[in-house]
Amino acid sequence: MTKWRAIGLLLLLTPLSQAHAEPKDWLDSGKDWVQQLWRNDAQQWLERIDTAVLNHNYKGVIVLARGAAVESFTVNHQMNNGVETLRLKTLSGEPRELVKQGGKFQTDAQARKGRFSTISAAEQTIFSQFSHAADNKWYKASLAGKGRVAGRSTQVVDIKAEDKLRYSHRLWLDEETGLPLRVLTLDERGGIVEQVVFTQIAVSPAPQQSKPKRNAGPKTLDNPYKDVKGFKLIAQENRGGSRHYLYSDGLSSVSLYVEPSSAREKAQMKRDAVNGLVLADGKTRYVALGKVPFGTLERFLAAAGGALAD
Amino acid sequence: MKPINDNDLEQLSAYIDGELSDSERRFFQKRLANDEALRACCERAWIASSVLKSQPFQLMPADSAERICAQCDAPSVRFRQPLRLVASFGALALVAALGYQLLLPSDTAPPTLAQQSEARPAAVAAEPGPRVAKTGKPAAAAVSVTGSGIRESAGPVQDTDLRVADGNDPSQFELNESTRAKSWPKSGQDMGDYVVRHNEMIGANANSGLVSYAQILAEPEQDPSTPAGQDKELDTQ
Numbered sequence: 001m002t003k004w005r006a007i008g009l010l011l012l013l014t015p016l017s018q019a020h021a022e023p024k025d026w027l028d029s030g031k032d033w034v035q036q037l038w039r040n041d042a043q044q045w046l047e048r049i050d051t052a053v054l055n056h057n058y059k060g061v062i063v064l065a066r067g068a069a070v071e072s073f074t075v076n077h078q079m080n081n082g083v084e085t086l087r088l089k090t091l092s093g094e095p096r097e098l099v100k101q102g103g104k105f106q107t108d109a110q111a112r113k114g115r116f117s118t119i120s121a122a123e124q125t126i127f128s129q130f131s132h133a134a135d136n137k138w139y140k141a142s143l144a145g146k147g148r149v150a151g152r153s154t155q156v157v158d159i160k161a162e163d164k165l166r167y168s169h170r171l172w173l174d175e176e177t178g179l180p181l182r183v184l185t186l187d188e189r190g191g192i193v194e195q196v197v198f199t200q201i202a203v204s205p206a207p208q209q210s211k212p213k214r215n216a217g218p219k220t221l222d223n224p225y226k227d228v229k230g231f232k233l234i235a236q237e238n239r240g241g242s243r244h245y246l247y248s249d250g251l252s253s254v255s256l257y258v259e260p261s262s263a264r265e266k267a268q269m270k271r272d273a274v275n276g277l278v279l280a281d282g283k284t285r286y287v288a289l290g291k292v293p294f295g296t297l298e299r300f301l302a303a304a305g306g307a308l309a310d
Numbered sequence: 311m312k313p314i315n316d317n318d319l320e321q322l323s324a325y326i327d328g329e330l331s332d333s334e335r336r337f338f339q340k341r342l343a344n345d346e347a348l349r350a351c352c353e354r355a356w357i358a359s360s361v362l363k364s365q366p367f368q369l370m371p372a373d374s375a376e377r378i379c380a381q382c383d384a385p386s387v388r389f390r391q392p393l394r395l396v397a398s399f400g401a402l403a404l405v406a407a408l409g410y411q412l413l414l415p416s417d418t419a420p421p422t423l424a425q426q427s428e429a430r431p432a433a434v435a436a437e438p439g440p441r442v443a444k445t446g447k448p449a450a451a452a453v454s455v456t457g458s459g460i461r462e463s464a465g466p467v468q469d470t471d472l473r474v475a476d477g478n479d480p481s482q483f484e485l486n487e488s489t490r491a492k493s494w495p496k497s498g499q500d501m502g503d504y505v506v507r508h509n510e511m512i513g514a515n516a517n518s519g520l521v522s523y524a525q526i527l528a529e530p531e532q533d534p535s536t537p538a539g540q541d542k543e544l545d546t547q
Contacts, residue, residue: 064524065357071528075520088523096527105513107526127519144343183521189328190339192356196521235511246511255508269501274508276501287504 042141042157043134046171048178050131054079055209056177060150060201061091066194066272075198079206127180129251130171133159136250138166138230147172149181150198159251164188165229165296166252177203185273185291193291194273223247225256226303228296247300254290256300261285268294277301314351322352326359375405505529 057079063072072091077084086100098107134141144156154172161168172182182197223233223245231247231254238244242259261280269276269289276289277297286304288297324330325338342349371377382398506529512522 062520062524064521064528066525066528068357069528071524073524073527086520086523088527090527093528098523098527100513100523105523129519189325189335190342191326192353194521196524237511239507244507244511246508248512253508253512255504255511257504257507271501271505274501274505276504289501289504289508 042143045143045155045157045173045178046131046134046141046159049127049173049180051211052174052178053077053084053127054082054211055206056179056203057206058179058201058203060198062196062198064194064196065192066274067270069272072199079208079210081208082210130159130169130180130183133169133251138162138249139168139251144170146175147182149174150201152176152181152201154181161188163229164293165299166249166292167193169251172197174203179203188293225300228254228299228303231300252290252292254288254292254296254300256304257285257287258304259285259287279305314348318348319351322348322355326352326355370405370408375402378402378405502529 057077059076060074061072062075063070071093074087074089074091076087079085083102084100086098086105088098090096096108098105133139139159139161141157141159144158147154147156149172153175155175157171157173159169159171167188168186170184170186171180173179174181179201181201183195184192185194187193220232220234221236225245228247230249231252232249233245234248235246236244242257245256245258247254247256261284262282263280263285264282265278265280265285267278269278273291274289275292275294275297276287277294279286279301286301288300288304290297321330321334321338325335330338342352378401379398382401506526509522509525509529513526
């Protein structure tokens with residue numbers, strides 16, 4: 001009996017002595033353990049996305065369906081020394097190509113004109129927006145069963161919008177790697193607004209493994225107009241008198257164009273998954289567009305018009 | 311999982327058209343979540359619906375009523391006089407109902423956005439106005455749809471179309487998404503320039519990743535006549 005008591009005492013003292021030696025590590029691991037207990041399973045799946053993209057090379061074919069339009073592309077994603085290179089080529093319609101590398105991307109059309117686009121969020125991977133979705137208060141993530149895409153088993157994760165100003169998303173994440181293999185954008189009635197899906201994919205580990213940088217997303221700029229719930233101004237530019245403001249809630253984006261115009265008009269447009277509203281008062285024309293409900297665009301126009309009235 | 315029957319298809323059709331009540335819709339969505347076959351059927355129906363909705367809208371010919379009447383008046387051995395009259399009136403009523411629906415002005419839409427009651431400039435007068443903006447871009451009215459849901463219609467209906475410019479208060483827009491989706495046909499040739507700029511800026515700033523890059527490629531190239539000042543590296547801040 002004494003022997004068993006001695007063994008028990010030894011077992012109790014062993015972790016305590018280790019904790020005494022490295023109190024900070026012990027505290028950190030304890031915190032991690034508690035956090036793991038309370039973490040949402042969906043969040044764990046979403047947080048795998050960036051790691052999966054950074055640590056895997058893949059080639060495949062994706063199909064993009066928006067409204068009645070369906071396009072297919074080849075995708076070649078390579079990681080070299082932590083630098084992401086994405087090459088997209090169209091398989092339908094006009095032959096076109098886009099290359100994204102590090103902090104820049106360029107289409108063949110841009111290359112002919114000698115221009116390129118700089119990516120301000122260069123350290124973000126091509127699926128980073130979903131990786132941070134669990135922290136986005138305008139959406140709620142939850143698990144939604146299993147699936148199979150491009151011959152691979154997947155975990156389905158729902159990212160549901162918390163209000164009617166934005167669309168919801170459903171992701172099919174590769175069970176083995178965590179890569180998104182299918183992404184649906186759903187309207188408030190559950191109708192499919194847009195979907196992108198891998199029909200073929202070959203995945204291999206990247207030569208160097210790296211950890212994703214935790215990034216809060218694009219920097220928020222000062223909005224000259226009234227804020228629309230959940231949307232922050234993240235970029236702006238001026239082209240030939242047409243001011244372009246880009247707002248984002250982390251997943252959905254809305255563009256607002258403000259430009260001089262002598263026309264008086266009020267109109268509604270739709271192009272595949274993108275909705276648009278136009279409002280012109282004879283001096284200024286406002287165009288709001290994005291993959292959001294029309295009600296959201298109305299609020300952007302009202303916000304811009306309100307600032308004008310001020 | 312049970313086989314899909316006619317009732318399921320009817321429910322599916324009502325669901326896609328937004329005609330289910332909230333409770334029915336929630337129930338149907340739960341079924342969709344659990345029934346793979348029904349979900350696949352729903353996706354097929356949705357694609358078919360999208361394709362149909364994308365077809366160009368065409369008005370009935372202006373002389374359709376006369377042609378129907380002419381057909382009705384034609385000698386027939388099958389119909390006796392009273393039946394022929396009923397058929398004629400029925401056809402006329404149908405044409406009139408269709409015409410009424412098509413020409414129904416937008417100001418019959420339900421009121422919306424009550425909270426946006428801020429003072430705004432007076433309503434813009436109904437006038438065709440210049441259709442091209444000063445910026446050189448085609449004005450959106452040229453590609454826009456109207457409250458009646460008719461685009462580039464012919465004949466007298468076109469005058470009705472111009473009544474779209476009957477105000478500049480966004481609070482007058484409808485909020486009912488399902489109504490919008492059905493009553494406004496797709497358009498947007500001239501929206502392309504805006505969409506390209508939108509996608510490029512998203513690709514550069516908004517973490518939208520693969521989808522936005524694919525969209526950049528999917529959109530047609532921008533007009534080569536774009537002013538030089540516009541054709542430079544994005545000056546994002």
